[in-house]
Amino acid sequence: MNRAIFAAELTSVPFNFGPIIYNNVKITSTTAASSWCGKTAHLGTYPYTVTGATSSGNVCSISQIVQSSAV
Secondary structure, eight states, X not given: OOOOOOOOOOSSSXXXXXXXXXXXXXXXXXXXXXXXXXXXXXXXXXXXXXXXXXXXXXXXXXXXEEEOOOO
C-alpha cells in the first residue's frame, strides 16, 4: 500500500459545501505505516489539512482530515 484516498467525488456539480471532516482516522495496511503515514498528495483545487498523523507498526492514526469547499 502506498496511499489511502479520502475524496468528495462529484460528477457535474460544484464542490460548494463543506467542510467535510474526518476525525480519529485509523488505516491498517500490510506494509509498515512509517513509510507512508503523514505523506499527502493532492488532486483537485479545494484546500485541505491533515493533522496529527502518527504511525505504529502497520497502523497510521490521523487526528483529523478537513476538506474545505473550493469556493
